[in-house]
Amino acid sequence: MQTDFTTSILDYLNSTKKSDTYHNILWITMQNIDKLDKLTINQLADLCYVSAPTITRLSHFFGCHNFSEFKQNIKELGNSIEFSHFHINKTNYKLLSTTPKQYLENYTSSITNALIDASNDMDLKQIDQFLHRLYQTENVYFFSYSTSYHNASLLQTDLMTNHKVCICPHTIEQQKQAAKELTENDLAIVISCYGNMLNRFENLINEITRSNAYTVLITQNPTTINSALFDEILSFAKSNHIEAGPYIMNYGFEYLGRRYHTLFKHND
Incomplete structure (x- = not known):
């Protein structure tokens, strides 16, 4: 389940230091999320200064069957910021984009x-x-x-x-x-x-x-x-x-x- 995956990722990042191997891999992966589609397991391993088997173990650690599934879950995590994530409809989102002052007045009134x-x-x-x-x-x-x-x-x-x-x-x-x-x-x-x-x-x-x-x-x-x-x-x-x-x-x-x-x- 994507939510379980997201929660596991955030829990791990919040409870470990950047010097931790898996923490560092996750950090670098998220920084390169736009390139993730084209990255092979060996290329990501090189970016993180670890071996390909370490990337595989990380994938299994977070409940993925393989690196491809891990990449897909990470991509979905990165693309999850939609209207529903912010609990805002398209009309208000457009208003926020064009007239932020009016949006804030409406939002304050709503609250x-x-x-x-x-x-x-x-x-x-x-x-x-x-x-x-x-x-x-x-x-x-x-x-x-x-x-x-x-x-x-x-x-x-x-x-x-x-x-x-x-x-x-x-x-x-x-x-x-x-x-x-x-x-x-x-x-x-x-x-x-x-x-x-x-x-x-x-x-x-x-x-x-x-x-x-x-x-x-x-x-x-x-x-x-x-x-x-x-x-x-x-x-x-x-x-x-x-x-x-x-x-x-x-x-x-x-x-x-x-x-x-x-x-x-x-x-x-």
């Missing part, structure tokens, strides 16, 4: 209106019930990726200041391992702004939702496909906000952390 909607749409009673469950559960795990991982880390930090320890595995592989170890006494929280994680990491989601743990999906998109797999859905909005979704998530998670503090600051 403002989305946050106002969220303040009206959030189910505060459900949120309090969720926070009580979180408080009462000893083992709490967050599952997320991309920008939603920032939300998980934010809440994890806020909870830590209130003496509540939660686990937020960093990589998808670490999350898969944590999902396999879930028990009926645990709380598993999946965080996905648009719900893309449910489709992109189907095996992980199945492992989580088929466990005996109580499962919660936190999102801003209540129409997320496969959301019925979860015991509970906590949505910060009543409709999907394509461009302003991440802002709603930040807003909602800041509320969760602050509300938790007001509820339980005297209980520890």
